[in-house]
Amino acid sequence: xxxxxxxxxxxxxxxxxxxxxxxxxxxxxxxxxxxxxxxxxxxxxxxxxxxxxxxxxxxxxxxxxxxxxxxxxxxxxxxxxxxxxxxxxxxxxxxxxxxxxxxxxxxxxxxxxxxxxxxxxxxxxxxxxxxxxxxxxxxxxxxxxxxxxxxxxxxxxxxxxxxxxxxxxxxxxxxxxxxxxxxxxxxxxxxxxxxxxxxxxxxxxxxxxxxxxxxxxxxxxxxxxxxxxxxxxxxxxxxxxxxxxxxxxxxxxxxxxxxxxxxxxxxxxxxxxxxxxxxxxxxxxxxxxxxxxxxxxxxxxxxxxxxxxxxxxxxxxxxxxxxxxxxxxxxxxxxxxxxxxxxxxxxxxxxxxxxxxxxxxxxxxxxxxxxxxxxxxxxxxxxxxxxxxxxxxxxxxxxxxxxxxxxxxxxxxxxxxxxxxxxxxxxxxxxxxxxxxxxxxxxxxxxxxxxxxxxxxxxxxxxxxxxxxxxx
Numbered sequence: 001x002x003x004x005x006x007x008x009x010x011x012x013x014x015x016x017x018x019x020x021x022x023x024x025x026x027x028x029x030x031x032x033x034x035x036x037x038x039x040x041x042x043x044x045x046x047x048x049x050x051x052x053x054x055x056x057x058x059x060x061x062x063x064x065x066x067x068x069x070x071x072x073x074x075x076x077x078x079x080x081x082x083x084x085x086x087x088x089x090x091x092x093x094x095x096x097x098x099x100x101x102x103x104x105x106x107x108x109x110x111x112x113x114x115x116x117x118x119x120x121x122x123x124x125x126x127x128x129x130x131x132x133x134x135x136x137x138x139x140x141x142x143x144x145x146x147x148x149x150x151x152x153x154x155x156x157x158x159x160x161x162x163x164x165x166x167x168x169x170x171x172x173x174x175x176x177x178x179x180x181x182x183x184x185x186x187x188x189x190x191x192x193x194x195x196x197x198x199x200x201x202x203x204x205x206x207x208x209x210x211x212x213x214x215x216x217x218x219x220x221x222x223x224x225x226x227x228x229x230x231x232x233x234x235x236x237x238x239x240x241x242x243x244x245x246x247x248x249x250x251x252x253x254x255x256x257x258x259x260x261x262x263x264x265x266x267x268x269x270x271x272x273x274x275x276x277x278x279x280x281x282x283x284x285x286x287x288x289x290x291x292x293x294x295x296x297x298x299x300x301x302x303x304x305x306x307x308x309x310x311x312x313x314x315x316x317x318x319x320x321x322x323x324x325x326x327x328x329x330x331x332x333x334x335x336x337x338x339x340x341x342x343x344x345x346x347x348x349x350x351x352x353x354x355x356x357x358x359x360x361x362x363x364x365x366x367x368x369x370x371x372x373x374x375x376x377x378x379x380x381x382x383x384x385x386x387x388x389x390x391x392x393x394x395x396x397x398x399x400x401x402x403x404x405x406x407x408x409x410x411x412x413x414x415x416x417x418x419x420x421x422x423x424x425x426x427x428x429x430x431x432x433x434x435x436x437x438x439x440x441x442x443x444x445x446x447x448x449x450x451x452x453x454x455x456x457x458x459x460x461x462x463x464x465x466x467x468x469x470x471x472x
């Protein structure tokens with residue numbers, strides 16, 4: 001078969017851009033097909049705009065505490081047009097990095113059109129039939145909209161239109177207490193909106209429960225209201241949106257945000273006609289990210305598995321490496337990190353304490369250090385939170401961090417979990433003082449403290465001391 005390309009990538013988000021760009025930089029003929037906006041979810045309505053609004057909200061919160069550390073500030077005055085402008089300036093500033101022109105300069109042929117896979121090696125797009133030995137699906141995900149009665153009869157927001165608001169919500173009701181729901185709840189509250197979060201059971205269910213509790217308590221203090229329940233019915237009422245929960249409560253708000261998770265974007269690409277196997281929420285793949293049709297890969301949010309931008313980039317790199325070298329590249333989730341950018345942040349890598357105890361039982365120990373003993377945190381008056389290191393024996397299998405800039409403290413545990421470092425090495429490292437990262441050294445040292453100061457080392461120290469007294 002005469003192929004038009006070496007690889008065809010469908011989707012111009014984090015996963016697809018990394019895969020197509022990586023292959024092109026090695027000299028392969030790569031085609032990238034994008035039917036919407038280059039940059040995908042992260043750039044246009046995910047990571048970038050959400051972190052931009054979080055930054056604006058932090059600024060407002062700092063000013064709201066008018067007298068602190070002997071410094072007096074003016075109370076914040078939120079200009080929503082300025083917040084909106086800041087969000088879209090951030091997008092515009094990053095946009096060129098992911099643009100058609102940038103990837104064409106790398107050697108990628110970029111086609112802005114909807115793609116349809118027509119065979120194991122063929123794709124239709126832009127009025128053409130493209131062909132390649134390998135096809136990569138990176139079509140991403142979209143907000144999951146639950147089947148709530150009346151929802152289709154009222155205006156509602158998702159992350160896809162939230163950041164286009166040109167007026168500030170008076171009362172934002174959020175259905176969903178996951179990452180998006182919690183980040184936006186705190187941000188809009190800090191910017192002056194009344195905020196109510198409706199969520200059944202645990203908030204941020206994939207994170208360490210103790211860490212999440214710290215954040216929830218902070219958010220309550222700042223004014224966020226939490227309602228334990230499921231949205232059962234929605235209706236427009238006197239210029240507001242009323243959400244009725246299964247617990248009998250009714251919450252009336254000016255705006256409604258749906259933030260209950262994501263669903264893979266897999267429809268309309270010809271997958272089922274080709275026999276590509278789909279799972280409960282995404283394309284089924286093996287450890288190499290191959291679909292049931294082995295010449296076709298699926299990476300990023302469109303496949304079953306974790307949905308994080310850095311995971312998409314990691315999978316894009318892996319698949320590009322496999323296509324370029326022909327050497328199988330399997331994913332490794334042992335040291336998978338993620339962070340929720342509330343204040344304080346909640347960061348996780350590897351197993352949580354609950355997951356570890358369920359998996360390994362009594363073999364698990366947990367070392368916990370509080371930021372109230374970290375001298376940098378004390379100097380900054382930012383001591384809420386902690387670090388928990390989850391161990392099986394002396395081996396790190398997870399870490400949960402809650403605190404200021406918690407996500408920045410995950411790196412050494414990546415090394416420990418993958419065996420590229422150890423708690424002993426970390427506990428004996430020289431770390432700049434005063435820094436928040438000292439908490440990592442303290443926790444690592446605590447893990448070895450019973451061994452280092454155990455009976456055998458004490459006997460040895462006593463023997464050395466006795467020898468010195470005798471012969472000096």
